[in-house]
Amino acid sequence: MSIYDLGELLTHNKVLVNHLEAYADKLQQRVDLIDSYVEIMKEKIARAQRMDHDPPSSFSFMRHMQFDWPNILWYLEQQPGEAQATGISLLHSDLPTTKDLEETLNGLWRIQTIYNLNGSDMAKGLLMGVQHKIADYMMEHDHIVNLEDHSLNYFHLVRHMHKDWAHVLELMEQPLGKSQLLFLKESRPHYPSAWDLEEGSLGIHRMQKTYQLQPKDMVRGLLDGVHHGTRFSTLECFTVARAIYKKHRYHDAVTWLEETLSLYDQASEQTKENYQILGFDVSQANNLYIKGLMHLNRYKDALKAIDRDPKPYLRRLRDRVEMRMMSTIDLPLEKPNPPLTGLQLCCRGGCPYRDMHRLTCSYNTTAAPFLRLAPFKTELLSLAPYMVLYHDVITPLESLTLKNLSKPHMKRRAMTFNKQKLRPLIDSGRTSNSVWLTSHENAVMERLERRVGVMTNFEMENSEVYQLINYGIGGHYKPHTDHFETPQLEHRGGGDRIATVLFYLSDVPQGGATLFPRLNISVQPRQGDALLWYNLNDRGQGEIGTVHTSCPIIKGSKWALVKWIDELSQPFRRPCNR
């Protein structure tokens, strides 16, 4: 480029300014989007705080942190105006060089000496309009366009295009929000994982099946007759649908997909735009819906769904559907409608409870001297197997202390003993997270250990450690007994588990009962209560009547502390008749 041609410099400069304007526009768009996104988040947080652990909110957060954040992060990492910055740096090699600058400076110096001009007037002229801020620079542009063809103006432009543009470019190349991005990236590992999300989705499905709920009610926040006032969004519905589909439960997946598509249709344009940023394309839902319909032999419905979506890859599915239609009779598969299991009935509160469900209530004042001051409130639930419910045996503060101390150490998934592999393994039948605690862990545990000794009259010496458990969304524990079977016992020093004490560290407002289906006994967790039952009869044999389960949670988070008491330390406390 000729630095002696003012017109050429001006044209070049104009191109640069166009890039800068586009850059400023992109920044503004990004700011607007982030603003609207922050509003949505604030609303979500406020809603969740009002709702206190209702399942749609918990699930919504889990899904949001697992799925949306990577998209948001990706989006934030895209530097706005990256293309424009590249454009400027490409042009940059063509702009006036330091040598050009020196040359015009020498020219000016020659003019000054030849015409004997005043140095300070010239300096003023030279500095005119030299500003680094982008906004000022753009305002100045109009002025530059009208420059007259004289030496000061040549110099003005040469200096400006050589020096200032380099700074502007540097400014544009600075990664935006670097430290915030770093923070987001570092926090990622602590967000819910894909696995957590799948667990949550299947928990929602379990809740649906156990309590016989309809997705159309669930998405409105109506759960087993209780209105929770929160809703599922399109994205949340889709996440649940996809997890169910992966488990080949096509009937249920299709129902959730119908809800997904209907919610999407009702969403505003702004929401749909946000969904795009969050990586959701409604065709993904349509695609899965069509495939789900095909699994159910609902070919006509599949064709209708294909016709609604213009995406070419969905159109291509049409051939497959038509082929199948010709080779199979279009007889939609009926939804299998299995009768409710006893467990489903019981978890729903429809269990035919024994009339004498609560046998007696009493104050135990004698087991230890201090009980005269603070007797145990004891409710006898069953004589054989022996089972009692103690009320208010662990204080809210003790519960809170244990929960807070354990939270950082909770392991994903408590395990169960696998009979084939002969070792403890993760099991979809037990979805709680857990941590082992010893009685020496802290002052609360030491106190509890003494309390359990007094409550049960068992010897606590050498007895098993405690397990603190927490069930999440739809969390459950399948029916099981706590006593062991022979292969397990061979690995155990303390013998079988003679009794179990289950402390409830939190209330569970809906769902989550501990249920003994063979005894028709169901206990709703209430902070402060503890359930004690004997797993072995007085001949030391396992009592099959103690089969128990933890029903899926509907609302709340269930925290409990389990103590299994070993048999071999108890010969003087509970001699067995074997």
Ligand SMILES: O=C(O)CCC(=O)C(=O)O
């Ligand atoms: O959480 C419950 O209600 C039961 C827990 C249980 O059965 C166990 O941990 O063995």
Ligand SMILES: [Fe+2]
């Ligand atoms: Fe158990």
